Amino acid sequence: MSCSCTSSSTQENIQQEVMDKIxxxxxxxxxxxxxxxxxxxxxxxxxxxxxxxxxxxxxxxxxxxxxxxxxxxxxxxxxxxxxxxxxxxxxxxxxxxxxxxxxxxxxxxxxxxxxxxxxxxxxxxxxxxxxxxxxxxxxxxxxxxxxxxxxxxxxxxxxxxxxxxxxxxxxxxxxxxxxxxxxxxxxxxxxxxxxxxxxxxxxxxxxxxxxxxxxxxxxxxxxxxxxxxxxxxxxxxxxxxxxxxxxxxxxxxxxxxxxxxxxxxxxxxxxxxxxxxxxxxxxxxxxxxxxxxxxxxxxxxxxxVDMSWDELESKYDIKAREQKHQVIENWRAALEVANEKVKIEQASKEQLSSNGETKLIAVTSAGEGTVNLHFGNATEFLIYEAGDKAIKFVMHRKVENAYCKGPEDCDGSYPIEEIKETLKDCDILLTEKIGGCPMDELKEINLICDDSYAFKPIEKSVHDAAKKYFFEKENELG
Missing domain, CATH: 3.20.20.70 (Aldolase class I)
Incomplete structure (x- = not known):
């Protein structure tokens, strides 16, 4: 007798095949x-x-x-x-x-x-x-x-x-x-x-x-x-x-x-x-x-365009690329452990929070999964939704101009209004470093700025910051 249901082992194999692809x-x-x-x-x-x-x-x-x-x-x-x-x-x-x-x-x-x-x-x-x-x-x-x-x-x-x-x-x-x-x-x-x-x-x-x-x-x-x-x-x-x-x-x-x-x-x-x-x-x-x-x-x-195929294939160096990718995978594995699996994809508010309340947290990062970008250099912010139980990634938000344009383009102006508009519904900003002036400006939109998580894993930092500023205080009051 045949069965139209897919076995659990087959489903696991399909799932693993998809995970390998992505x-x-x-x-x-x-x-x-x-x-x-x-x-x-x-x-x-x-x-x-x-x-x-x-x-x-x-x-x-x-x-x-x-x-x-x-x-x-x-x-x-x-x-x-x-x-x-x-x-x-x-x-x-x-x-x-x-x-x-x-x-x-x-x-x-x-x-x-x-x-x-x-x-x-x-x-x-x-x-x-x-x-x-x-x-x-x-x-x-x-x-x-x-x-x-x-x-x-x-x-x-x-x-x-x-x-x-x-x-x-x-x-x-x-x-x-x-x-x-x-x-x-x-x-x-x-x-x-x-x-x-x-x-x-x-x-x-x-x-x-x-x-x-x-x-x-x-x-x-x-x-x-x-x-x-x-x-x-x-x-x-x-x-x-x-x-x-x-x-x-x-x-x-x-x-x-x-x-x-x-x-x-x-x-x-x-x-x-x-x-x-x-x-x-x-x-x-x-x-x-x-x-x-x-x-x-x-x-x-x-x-x-004028390089030969031999020159280009030598430069491409598949073996060196394989070694680089293995280094990346080792780093990702270490990050996963450090982040303590606090992130859930496609999570509902009930999965994130025991009382249904969540906060939006913005992060500046140059990549590699850590809080490693100075606020003044950020032209985009990673936005997470966090509760007392877990977090999820929501979106990125771009701004046209970083707060600090750098010494070559500095004209004495510091474009903060676009950033304030972009982060107006956020509760916390985690960044590698931020100066007193922009921090004061961002207080006007009730945004908490914290650079104490510099170079730490993003996901655990987001969860810890949400608990630190909101949920642990609520628990203490409760």
């Missing part, structure tokens, strides 16, 4: 993103849909958002760049094609790049990002070239196409433009079909959704439900970035960006159904380095 993938694993680096190679300039939030810009070094790149690459240039960067940044673990258009609207360049990467850098994970319009068409190629992580941007599952029509003015389908709701319905049909085909073949899918205030926020919980039904691995809810200077339709027509608080509300609404990605940085199409940093300017074509 262990050193900084986008798919929140635990990996402070330790491993990624590179995006801009070999895919063309796109087959128009999004109201997108403006593909070239030679633009001062913007960090999808669709932006400083230079386009041919496949051979891209692979040379990967080898060069992989030698310089040995913690590089992932190479992705994320534009600046759509990876599958440029299939020849995309798969030519992946073919060479398989040969020249077999230790790297291969990823692509797509709007999904041509996804069903290229499932076999994705599998053939061992691309086992695919990101699909899906902003609505509204079957009428009316919500989609507010996001996508047109798509290019069957050699013609299809406008409005009709185009949106075709796009959704292809997205769902392609995602189903990917998950059936065991390819991990991350779904990106852009939160567009007044347009699709009410539909995002429906997106999450549908993604769960289709066994999508991870759902990433990203805020709309909509400034006039970005040159997008939304930016030029007054559509406001999504706030941090709106993203948190959307995460809460969707997190009951889907595992959420909370550490996304909305990377450029030519991003290089750890998530949250961009070292692309260090690696221009002149540095690598």
């Amino acid at each position: 262990n050193n993938h900084p986008c798919y694993s929140e635990g990996a993103h402070q330790h491993y680096a990624r590179i995006h190679v801009a070999v895919a300039p063309a796109c087959n849909i128009q999004c109201n939030y997108c403006n593909r810009k070239f030679d633009c070094s001062n913007e960090s958002r999808p669709g932006v790149t400083s230079s386009k690459l041919q496949p051979i240039e891209a692979v040379k760049k990967v080898l060069y960067v992989g030698g310089e940044i040995q913690q590089l673990s992932v190479v992705g094609i994320a534009g600046p258009g759509d990876a599958l609207a440029n299939p020849k360049k995309t798969f030519e790049t992946f073919k060479m990467l398989q040969e020249k850098a077999p230790d790297l994970k291969l990823c692509l990002s797509t709007n999904g319009l041509r996804l069903p068409e290229f499932i076999d190629e994705i599998e053939k070239y061992n691309v086992d992580h695919v990101t699909v941007t899906i902003n609505t599952v509204d079957p009428t196409g009316e919500v989609g029509a507010q996001i996508y003015p047109w798509i290019h389908w069957n050699h013609k433009k299809v406008f409005g709701a009709e185009g949106a319905k075709i796009l959704l049909e292809q997205q769902l079909k392609g995602i189903q085909m990917l998950t059936e073949r065991g390819i991990l899918v991350k779904a990106n959704s852009v939160l567009i205030p007044g347009v699709n926020e009410a539909d995002l919980p429906n997106v999450a439900k549908k993604l769960k039904e289709m066994n999508v691995f991870l759902h990433n809810i990203m805020p709309l970035l909509s400034k006039p200077e970005f040159g997008t339709y939304y930016g030029l027509n007054g559509q406001r960006s999504a706030s941090d608080q709106e993203v948190m509300a959307a995460q809460e609404a969707c997190g009951m159904d889907m595992k959420l990605m909370s550490h996304c940085r909305q990377c450029r199409a030519d991003a290089v380095g750890l998530i949250g940093e961009d070292r692309g300017d260090e690696f221009t074509k002149e540095a690598f």
Whole structure:
């Protein structure tokens, strides 16, 4: 007699296989993103849909958002760049094609790049990002070239196409433009079909959704439900970035960006159904380095394009990279012990706190899982939610300018108002070091600043600080 139930040992094997796939993938694993680096190679300039939030810009070094790149690459240039960067940044673990258009609207360049990467850098994970319009068409190629992580941007599952029509003015389908709701319905049909085909073949899918205030926020919980039904691995809810200077339709027509608080509300609404990605940085199409940093300017074509394959393979040095990754894993294992397993992913308030009360705690970090960045140098803050029982990571929040611009750019001004606005709902700031002046400014928003946890593990520090300032006092009073 056969049984349709999957045995516990089989489930454990599947789970372990997935964990192995994401262990050193900084986008798919929140635990990996402070330790491993990624590179995006801009070999895919063309796109087959128009999004109201997108403006593909070239030679633009001062913007960090999808669709932006400083230079386009041919496949051979891209692979040379990967080898060069992989030698310089040995913690590089992932190479992705994320534009600046759509990876599958440029299939020849995309798969030519992946073919060479398989040969020249077999230790790297291969990823692509797509709007999904041509996804069903290229499932076999994705599998053939061992691309086992695919990101699909899906902003609505509204079957009428009316919500989609507010996001996508047109798509290019069957050699013609299809406008409005009709185009949106075709796009959704292809997205769902392609995602189903990917998950059936065991390819991990991350779904990106852009939160567009007044347009699709009410539909995002429906997106999450549908993604769960289709066994999508991870759902990433990203805020709309909509400034006039970005040159997008939304930016030029007054559509406001999504706030941090709106993203948190959307995460809460969707997190009951889907595992959420909370550490996304909305990377450029030519991003290089750890998530949250961009070292692309260090690696221009002149540095690598004339090097021979022998020179590049020597520089890449797979054995040295393996040793570096082992050092990272040893450090991560030590951190896990030091953090005392106080973090829970996708936790409810009841799991975090015995009385349902939690606090938001901001942290400055340069990576490697410790509180190791001076407040004056921080352009982003890691946000955790903490209770007396446990903590969870919520999101990162960026600011355009660090408090201290450094001696070269110092003009005597110290931009604190944007930071105060960014951290206005937080209760504690943990940082490597902070001066008296910014500390006094941050007291105006009732933010407790503490630099006594410098160079200590983030997760345990967050939990300890929450107990120190809030929960232990409450227990004493009780």
